[in-house]
Amino acid sequence: xxxxxxxxxxxxxxxxxxxAGNIEIASDLKISGEAEVRGISxxxxxxxxxKDKQVIDSEITLKxxxxxxxxxxxxxxxxxxxxxxxxxxxxxxxWEEAYVTVPxxxxxxxxxxxxxxxxxxxxxxxxxxxxxxxxxGYTPVENVxxxxxxxxxxxxxxxxxxxxxxxxxxxxxxxxxxxYGLGGQVTLDKLLVGGRYVYLQNNTETSANSNIYNxxxxxxxxxxxxxxxxxxxxxxxxxxxxxxxxxxSLGQSDEKMFGAYLKVSKQISDLNVGFAALTTKDGYVxxxxxxxxxxxxDELGTAAIGRVGxxxxxxxxxxxxxxxxxxxxxxxxxxxxxxxxxxxFSGINKDLKITEFDAGLAYKLNNSVDLSLRxxxxxxxxxxxxxxxxxxxxxxxxx
Numbered sequence: 001x002x003x004x005x006x007x008x009x010x011x012x013x014x015x016x017x018x019x020a021g022n023i024e025i026a027s028d029l030k031i032s033g034e035a036e037v038r039g040i041s042x043x044x045x046x047x048x049x050x051k052d053k054q055v056i057d058s059e060i061t062l063k064x065x066x067x068x069x070x071x072x073x074x075x076x077x078x079x080x081x082x083x084x085x086x087x088x089x090x091x092x093x094x095w096e097e098a099y100v101t102v103p104x105x106x107x108x109x110x111x112x113x114x115x116x117x118x119x120x121x122x123x124x125x126x127x128x129x130x131x132x133x134x135x136x137g138y139t140p141v142e143n144v145x146x147x148x149x150x151x152x153x154x155x156x157x158x159x160x161x162x163x164x165x166x167x168x169x170x171x172x173x174x175x176x177x178x179x180y181g182l183g184g185q186v187t188l189d190k191l192l193v194g195g196r197y198v199y200l201q202n203n204t205e206t207s208a209n210s211n212i213y214n215x216x217x218x219x220x221x222x223x224x225x226x227x228x229x230x231x232x233x234x235x236x237x238x239x240x241x242x243x244x245x246x247x248x249s250l251g252q253s254d255e256k257m258f259g260a261y262l263k264v265s266k267q268i269s270d271l272n273v274g275f276a277a278l279t280t281k282d283g284y285v286x287x288x289x290x291x292x293x294x295x296x297x298d299e300l301g302t303a304a305i306g307r308v309g310x311x312x313x314x315x316x317x318x319x320x321x322x323x324x325x326x327x328x329x330x331x332x333x334x335x336x337x338x339x340x341x342x343x344x345f346s347g348i349n350k351d352l353k354i355t356e357f358d359a360g361l362a363y364k365l366n367n368s369v370d371l372s373l374r375x376x377x378x379x380x381x382x383x384x385x386x387x388x389x390x391x392x393x394x395x396x397x398x399x
Contacts, residue, residue: 033062033077036396044388045343045346045380046304058082061096073101096130111135117151120194120224121235123261123278125307126153127287143187153177176203180218191227191234198222200243218243218255233274235263235291239284259284259309263291274320276336278297280309290301292318293336294358294376294390301376301390305338305345305354313341319358328365332374346385355382370396 037058059081067073070279077097112134117126135149183196200218205305241257258281265274276292286296286308294301296308296316307312318336325331336356343352360374371394378388 005094006145030065031063032065032396032399033060034396035060036138036394038395039391039393040302041354041391042302042388043390044378044386046302046388046390049118056288071103075099075101099133107139109137111137119196120222121226121237121261122287122291123235123237123259124222124224124239125259125285128289134310144184145186146184148182149177150180153179153227165299177201178203189229191225191229193223193225195221195223215314222315231266232234233265236263241284255283257284259286261286261290270324272320272322275317276320278308279313279315281313281363285309290317293334293356294360294374295336295338295354295356295378295388300360300374301358301392304376304388304390305378305379311340311345312343315339328363330362332360332362336377347373347383350381350382355379370394370399372396372397 007207008175020272038058039054039056041054045338061077061079063075063077065073065075075097076095078094079096080093083342084154095114097113097115099111099115102110102112104110114130115133117124117129117131117133119127121127130233132152133149134151135147137147138144139145177200181198183194185192185194189221198220200220202217203226211340218241220241221238222239228234228246239258241255241295243255244253259279261276262279263274263276265272278286278290278292280286288298288307290296290308292308293316295304305311316336316338318334321333323331325391335358338352338354338356340352340354342349345352356368356379357377358374360372362370362372373393374391376388376390380387
């Protein structure tokens with residue numbers, strides 16, 4: 001059952017009308033992007049059955065931006081990606097983002113289209129996933145934004161009500177999930193603070209003998225803060241979900257997910273020292289690029305244990321260090337302790353501890369090119385598991 005919110009409908013009319021006429025561009029087309037090639041080596045037990053794997057992957061992102069004479073901003077992003085895993089069947093060429101920002105009546109704006117979901121910090125479960133969004137924003141006073149929105153959380157990608165959404169969600173099926181919400185944010189000096197409520201409606205069509213219950217609902221309460229306060233760099237976010245959730249094999253059950261995250265760091269001369277802590281409970285799953293350790297970050301260590309929370313209630317405590325040896329060369333080190341309750345990781349079903357040690361370096365070759373080499377060791381307290389090791393060497397070019 002496909003549903004279209006009133007805000008989405010109004011947005012479609014506005015955008016279609018704009019595209020139907022002649023667009024006068026106020027400024028030259030801006031082209032930007034990045035290209036990255038990574039050499040990856042993985043050994044030991046990880047979230048994939050493939051062990052002792054050495055591969056090269058690459059991706060190119062091309063972004064196009066321009067504004068009209070009426071200050072309407074148009075943004076598009078195309079990604080060409082060679083997936084590291086498998087038989088190259090997952091290589092992609094996709095239109096990653098395509099949206100417009102329409103300001104009107106001096107203090108209002110409309111955003112609509114396909115967009116990467118980056119609400120709050122990287123801990124947010126859908127961070128980086130692509131959604132179809134329509135958002136109406138209002139700025140009553142300077143540095144304050146209030147907004148209402150709806151977005152297509154899942155469209156045909158899966159049937160289960162996962163803890164993260166967007167077209168990157170795993171699985172295949174006829175899922176149909178719509179989300180509606182209200183929120184706001186305020187900038188306090190160098191600190192951004194925000195919060196929102198999201199109502200998720202599961203509209204998935206089901207057959208008479210299916211175990212999937214449509215019309216399940218979820219209520220999501222989320223708050224975050226990020227920026228600088230008292231000389232500290234701060235990232236923190238908390239989310240609570242209640243209501244009903246569905247799973248094709250189990251049917252409908254109560255939802256009570258919870259996730260909380262904190263990262264604080266301080267620059268002391270050439271040394272950056274940080275501390276990170278997080279917890280996930282009752283099925284909450286984090287974003288895929290957490291800046292907590294290499295093994296929790298898909299870019300830095302291939303997220304070798306998957307998204308945090310995927311294998312059970314998880315808590316992580318980490319220390320982060322980065323030292324600028326020269327203006328161009330930075331040395332990195334992390335120590336992290338992972339605790340997973342009743343872990344379903346790699347065929348086991350018991351409490352699991354992972355002690356992680358990271359070491360890396362990043363070198364800025366020039367203003368456009370960065371080189372990096374990073375090593376991560378994840379040591380298990382379970383003798384049946386082989387310690388995981390990842391090495392990622394990367395060349396990144398920004399233009």
